[in-house]
Structure formats: structure tokens, C-alpha cells
Amino acid sequence: MEPLDEILHRQAITAVMHEYCRCADQNHNEEQAALFAPDGEADWGVPLKGREAIAAFLSEALSKYAATSHHVSNIEIDFVDDTHATATSYVIAWHRHHDTTLDDVTLFGRYDDEWVLLDEGWRFARRSLRFAGGIGRAFPNTLPRRASRG
Amino acid sequence: MEPLDEILHRQAITAVMHEYCRCADQNHNEEQAALFAPDGEADWGVPLKGREAIAAFLSEALSKYAATSHHVSNIEIDFVDDTHATATSYVIAWHRHHDTTLDDVTLFGRYDDEWVLLDEGWRFARRSLRFAGGIGRAFPNTLPRRASRG
């Protein structure tokens, strides 16, 4: 890939990452699911395949919240070939319940992605979310961390 | 716009977004206001027009705090033409009061901007801040969110 083309593909993938967050925060479940390839896979704790299953899960998972805010950073993208890439990014995701007696939930996590370039643009072939941890709910650390040396 | 030029303009706008945060966090009110066009408009809850009004508001709004930290991400920029753009970005803004009996305030928000290219560089024609919510003070959700489906 020419350097300029790679920069533009990098921007295009980053733009979809941001659209994913806006869709989550606006509770636009079908639009968010459409950012996955038709046979795309998601794993936010439960493995899912296909836009319909993903949209259904998002509708259920996000309906508990009156507001959410997904702040993505530390974006690293590696191109496998002209139409495939892998990516890692960090997210701080804040959630407020409809039930205001419940604590806000803030998670500190990492997305690991596989990307594919379709006619409609770059789409998630696979996205999984793991946690360093969080506040307001028990989030076990599901990210790799080398044990401290004594 | 040529692809390379667009990338450079995108970098230039992003740089001003970051300078805006540094100015806020260093309490440099006039420098922050100078990032707006002379007739630029700001709306952090109250509509303002012009650098003088904006600097006065910032001085008042930020003087309550001993420290702030504005972390911006999810930057999306769309060019209208060679000298105009719109942009959306996310912010986590942490605030510590001078009065240490008061709780820290952390807001999760989104900036919506209109940009204009002047001789001095890209400047805000308009910036508004809305909230998903926050911690330490009541922040009503002022961002659009589709109601959950039953």
C-alpha cells in the first residue's frame, strides 16, 4: 500500500471506531450493528455473529442506561493486506442507569478488532472488548498482565 | 481539496482543539478566546458571541477551580469547503475546586463545532458543549439519545 493510501485507510478505520461510539451513546443499535460485516462477530462477554444478533444484544445491553459516553483512544492499526487490518484501542465507557438509585458504571477497557474492507467501507470482521477493570460494578481484569516479580 | 492537503488541515484543526484544552487547564482565558474567530460563538450552556465575551465567561467559569484537565478524543472532522469544516469530539473534563470541601466534578461531554480558516489559521466559528452526564454535580443529559425500545 502506498504511504498516502495507508494514511487514508487508517483515517477511515478510525472514523468507523468513532461512529461506533456515537451509535452506542445515541442508542442507535441497528446503525451500530451495520458497522460490522454481514457475517461479523462481536464479543462483549458473549460471542455473537451477524448484524441481527449484534443489534439485538446491543438493544438489550444499552436499554438499561439513560446515558452512556464511550471515549476511545490509544488507537493502533496494522494492515494485513489491502483489505484487512487488525486494531487495538482503549475505551473509557461511562454509563448512567435509568434507575438513579444505582451507581454510575465506568469501565476501563480495550477493544481488539479485525477489520475488512467491503464495498460499503471498512467494517468490523470481529470486535472483542476486555476490561482492565471498572468502577460501580465488578469488572474482573480480563486483559493480559504479567505477574509482578517479587 | 487534495488528499494530502486535507490531512494537513485535519491535523491543524486537531492541534487547535488540543491548544483549547491546554489554555483551559492553564487558565489562559484570553489565549483560549483567541482560538475563536473574532465573531465566533460559544455555548457552554449560555450563548456567547465574540472573543471579549468568551474570555470574560471563561475567566468567571474557570476561576472556581484549582485545577482542571480536559481530555479530548473521538475527533471527527468533515470539510464543507476549503475554508469551512464541522467537527465533533468527546471530552472528559475533570475539575477540582479551590474549596476542597466540594467534590471534584468530572463531566462526560461532546463538543460540536463549526470551523473557519482565517489568515491566522483555523478558528472556531462556533463551539457548543453538551453533556452525556457527569459525576460530582448534576449534569442533565443534553445529548440526543434514542429512547430504549420496550
Place this chain on the structure above:
Amino acid sequence: MEPLDEILHRQAITAVMHEYCRCADQNHNEEQAALFAPDGEADWGVPLKGREAIAAFLSEALSKYAATSHHVSNIEIDFVDDTHATATSYVIAWHRHHDTTLDDVTLFGRYDDEWVLLDEGWRFARRSLRFAGGIGRAFPNTLPRRASRG
């Protein structure tokens, strides 16, 4: 530097900033120290020089935590010449202790860097961390902030 080359160098520096966070969060102390030049300097409160001293400090400092998550944003890079740059970036760093009776620590800080291009790639000639403040432990504000005007 040609505009396209500068963009690629900017991406390369940003990539090392992200690798630094991943290394911290995975407790990979030697890999993190290797992102510094052999005679590189670090200052997270105590001045350090050289990869060995830096790795030893990181091993000690990060071993207290069961999990950490370093979210970097507001990246500003200025090139001094073809092989030197300065940079500023913001970080939200969340830490969970092994001792679960201790509060999580979240800091809001800023890195100020000097970079050098070696054969192995861009490396930190110097990185220092200062704080706007934090939650869960006393973080004095060590960043410049103009006093409010009365």
C-alpha cells in the same frame, strides 16, 4: 521535512506513545524501558537515567497494582529537526491495587517529552509526568496554572 514524511514520523511517535501504555498496563517493564533511548531520562516524580534504572523503577512502581489502564490523548508533536521532536500528551491513568481494601487511583496528568530518532526508531530522550490532580490518593497539581484574577 516533506509534509508526507512529517505525517509518517508523527504516526511513528504516536505509535510508541501507545506501546508505552500497553507495556505499562501489561506490566512489561523491560519492554517499556526499551522505548527510551539508551541514555534516556524519565521523571515520574524521581529523576531517572538509562533503561536499567527506568525498568527497575517501573517494576517497583507498577508491582503494587493488580491492573492499570493508561488512556492517552491530546497528542501534540513539534519537530525540532529530522531526528528530534518535542511532544505533549494527556493521560488518564486508572490503577487498582492488589490490596482490595485500598481505593482505586485515577490520575489526570500530562506527559512532556523529548524524542530522538535512532536506528531502532523513535525513542524517548526524556519523558516527564506532571499531574493536574487525581482521585483516590493525594496528587498535588504540579502543572502550570495561571492564578485566577479576582
